[in-house]
Amino acid sequence: MAVKKIGRQTIKFSSPPSILTTASIVGPKEGQGPLADYYDEVLEDDLFGEDSWEMAESKLLKEAVTIAISKGKLKIPDIDFMIGGDLLNQLISTTFAARDLELPLYGLYGACSTFTEAISIGAVLLDGGFADKVIATTSSHFSTAERQFRYPLELGNQRSLTSQWTVTGSGAALLTSSGNGPVVTYSTIGKVVDLGITDVNNMGAAMAPAAANTIATHLTDTGRGPEDYDLIITGDLGKYGRDIAVELMKKEGFRIVKNFTDCGIEIFDDKKQDTHAGGSGCGCSAVVFCGFLYRQLILKKIKKLLLVSTGALFSPTSFQQGESIPGIAHAIAVEMKGN
Template structure:
C-alpha cells in the first residue's frame, strides 16, 4: 500500500529529507544579472578554461557538486547517489562529470524540468531508506544548447521577442537525513502535456500548460491553496509563459498572481541584458534555486515555496520532422521548518 501517496500525482514525505547544502556556478552574463550576489561562482568567460563549451558545462557541474559536498565536510565517496541531467545528447555534460566524480549515477532527462526531478527522486531515495545522502544536479550552457537545438552561433540569427536566453550555469543540492533545513515535504510528478506548439522560439507557450496542470494537480491532491505558499516559482516559462500559466490556473479556480513568478524572469534584467522573454535551460531553475532561493529559505526570509521546474521534451530530430513540443513540469514543496 502506497501510504505516502496523496491524491493522483503527489506524495507526502513522512520523514522529510533536508537540503543540507547547495552550490551554484554561472556564466558571465548571469553574473551581471540581478541575482549575481547569490551565486557562489561567476565565470570570467564561458569556456571556463576548456577548449569546448560542452567541456566547460561538464566542468561547471563537477565543481558545483564538489562545492556542495565539501560544505558538509564530506568526501565524494560519502555520497550514495548522484542524480542529474542536462540538455545535451546522451546527457553528455552530466555523464562525463559523473565519470570523473565516481559517484553512483542515475542520469535523468527531463529537459529543463530536471532540477525538480532530481530533487524529487533524491528526496524519495532518502525518505524511503535507500540512501543517506544524494546529490541532485543540473546544468546548461547557452552555447551548447543553441547549436544543438537552434542555429550555429556564428550565424548571429535574430531572436524573436518570445525567445528566451539559455542560462549558462550548474547547480547542485545535497539531500540528506538531517534535522536542519530546508526540507522537501511534498512532490507532485507531472504528466506530459502537449498543446500543439511547434515554435522552438516560444518555449514558454509550449511549457505553460504543463506547469498549470502540475500546479493545479498539486492543489487538488493536497487541499492546499496558493496563499499557503510564500512563493510559487516555475523554472523556465519566462514572461509570456508565466502569464499563460497564470491564466490557465484561473480556469482551474486558482488565483496565483500575487506570489507567482518564474526563475527565467528573476535571473536576468531584460531591459539591460537583451534577454527578451527571460531565461531558460536546465541551469535556470538549478542556479536560481541553489544560489538564491536556498539561501532565502535558510535565512527564513521564505518559509514555504513550491518550485516547479518546466521542461520541453523535444529534440533536434523531432523539430526537423515537424513534431509539436510535448512538455512536462515537476513540483517540489520546500519548507524551512520541519512540521511535527
C-alpha cells in the same frame, strides 16, 4: 499499498529529507544579472578553461557538485548517489562529470524540468531508506544549447521576442536523511501535456500548460491553496509563459498572481541584458534555487516554497519532422522546519 502517495500524482514524505547545502556556478552574463550576489562562483570566461563549450558545461556541473559536498563537510565517497541531467545528447555534461567524480549515477532527462525531478527522486531514495546522502544537480550552457537545438552562433541569427536565453550555469543540492536545512515535504510528478505548440522560439507557451496542470494537481492533491505558499515559482516559462500559466490557472479555479513568478524572469534584467522573454535551460531553476531561493529559506524570508521546474520535451529530430512540443513540469514543496 502506496501509503505515501496522496491524490493523483503527489508523494508526501513521512521523513522529509533535508537540503543540507547547495552550490551554484554561473557564466558571465548570469553574473551581471540581479541575483549575482547569491552565486558561489561567476565565470569570467564561459569556456571555463576548456577546449569546447560542452566540456566547459561538464566542468561547471562537476565543480558545483564538489562545492556543495565540501560545504557539507563531506567527501565524494560519502555520497550514495548522484542524480542529475542536462540538455545535451546522451547527457554528456552529467555523465562525463560523474565519470570524473566516480559517483553512482542516476542520469535523468526531463529537459529543463530535470532539477526538481532530480530532487524528487533523491527525496524518494532518502525517505525510503535507500540512501543517507544524495546530490541532485543539473547544468546548461547557452552555447551548447544553441549549437544543438537552434543555429550555430557564427550565423548570428536574429532572436524573436518570445525566445529565451539559455542559462550558462549549474546548481547542486546536497540532500540528507536528517539535518537542519529546509526539507522537501511533497513532490508532485508532472504529466506530459501537449497543446500543439510548434514554435521552438516560444518555449514558454509550450511549457505553460504543463506548469498549470502540475500546480493545479499539487494544490488539489494536498488540499493546499496558493496562499499557503510564500512563493510559487516556475522554472523557465519566461514572462510570456508565466502570463499564459496565470490564465490557465484561472480556468482551473486558482488565482496565483501575487506570489507567483518564474526563475527565467528573475535571473536576468531583460531591459538591460537583452534576454527577451527571460532565461531557460536545466541550469535556470537550479542556480536560482541553489543561490537566491535557498538563501531566502535559510534566512526564513521564505518559509514555504513551491518550486515547479518546467521542460520542453522536443529534439532537433522531432522538430524537423514537424512534431509539436510536449511540455512537462515537476513540483517540490520546500519548507523550513518549525513553521
